[in-house]
Amino acid sequence: MEYRITAELTLPAGMAELDGLQQQGAAALLSEWLDRVATVEGPEGVEITPYDHRLEVRSTGAVVELLVDAPALSFAENGAEALLQEILERTELLAEWRVGKCEVTVSDAELAEALEGGADEGVVSAGIGLPVEDVTAQRRRLLALSSRLRAFELDSFGPPLADPDARFLAAGALVDRASVLTEELIMDIMTLDEEAESLDKDEANWTADDSQGLFVLHDLPVRYRHHYDVIFAKKFLVASAVVYARLTGSPWLPPASTAESLALHILIENAKDLLVSFAAVDPDDVTAMFAVFESNAHSHHDHEWLYLEDLDSADPDDSSADPLGFLSRDAHSWFAPYPEAKDAPTHPYLIDDDD
Structure with missing residues (x-):
């Protein structure tokens, strides 16, 4: 199943903000690694496949959007986080950066399809009487608790x-x-x-x-x-x-x-x-x-x-x-x-x- 992931990469605590030249350098390093990536193994040995990305580097870090193929939302988020963490660790100049928020961000129609296997938002709302975004937030919260x-x-x-x-x-x-x-x-x-x-x-x-x-x-x-x-x-x-x-x-x-x-x-x-x-x-x-x-x-x-x-x-x-x-x-x-x-x-x- 296809998921769009938005992840925040943050500078280490105490580091000065990036100037224009440093932002260009960080963008080049991240793009190089993201272009190389094929199928990667995430947590529990589950494979995810990133096949497109968008990158925006700012003075305080970067925002990465990944389009990935994964068997489930939880694997998509955990696998993307593991992938980005590995990229940072392998890139000496970015090794101290950290992966912040990393979660699925898709449109309501896409969320409905992910939840109902192809149904539209109306079907999901009619089924349990809640907006799709509320259902997705609930599922994400329960997935985070599951490891306990x-x-x-x-x-x-x-x-x-x-x-x-x-x-x-x-x-x-x-x-x-x-x-x-x-x-x-x-x-x-x-x-x-x-x-x-x-x-x-x-x-x-x-x-x-x-x-x-x-x-x-x-x-x-x-x-x-x-x-x-x-x-x-x-x-x-x-x-x-x-x-x-x-x-x-x-x-x-x-x-x-x-x-x-x-x-x-x-x-x-x-x-x-x-x-x-x-x-x-x-x-x-x-x-x-x-x-x-x-x-x-x-x-x-x-x-x-x-x-x-x-x-x-x-x-x-x-x-x-x-x-x-x-x-x-x-x-x-x-x-x-x-x-x-x-x-x-x-x-x-x-x-x-x-x-």
Whole structure:
């Protein structure tokens, strides 16, 4: 796919501005190298092919426009940056220059074609209700975040798809939503705390069942909302933070309790919505990618049982209707580690006094 890259080359800090003669010399050196370049190998061994360029040298540096062929936007930007950095390093007189901003800059029509495989801007806007430039900015932001998901390789999202950026975007969406969900849980705790202050001492404990303006707690299984009090919310914040932090490390440690499994489940659902609603990723691709990801990320799937509507009408005394025993358990029990994970590191705040 063809991309137009605009890159800024900047002078080293403290260097005086270039005079006219120095600008001509820098232009000659850069043009010579840019004219030589054929196919180059960028990050992850992916090849990009620059086949046209435009150069403008100023007193403070240079602006380079490259027309490149690359399999995806992320490869185009990263490959172009690596190419320009190599040119500077090989040019003794420019070795201390730096590559600044380096990103795809194309027209709205070209952006629509890149995002939708040939569709025009109207199709993209009609599909998710956002201008093409907003979708592109969102995709670029998620691509930049994708490298922070160190616990998983791209193969954890399944094989490559028609949209070559899709798996990178999925990784970035998980990192992005982990941060957002943490903030939202803090807000939920503050809301419960403030509303609980209005209770008389002899009134029942205030829970998510009594509140309307909650974010994450209202995404948990509805039938247990009367269990989600301030203490539960604080524990769930800690459990989710533990899971989300593991995403940025290696190797991956799967959820060690029902609460941690729920935290990962909510993260995945939020990441899916972000990709479809704001990054123009095909819903079928999103479903396929995260089906594979969940099989790699979860060691248990007991959290899925909590969302079953049939459980609402089940007899609590019928073990066949509730084989995991959730109907007879308090939601606070979800923080207990799975039997095989009882020796896993546990945050002290999640350990009951009885334990």
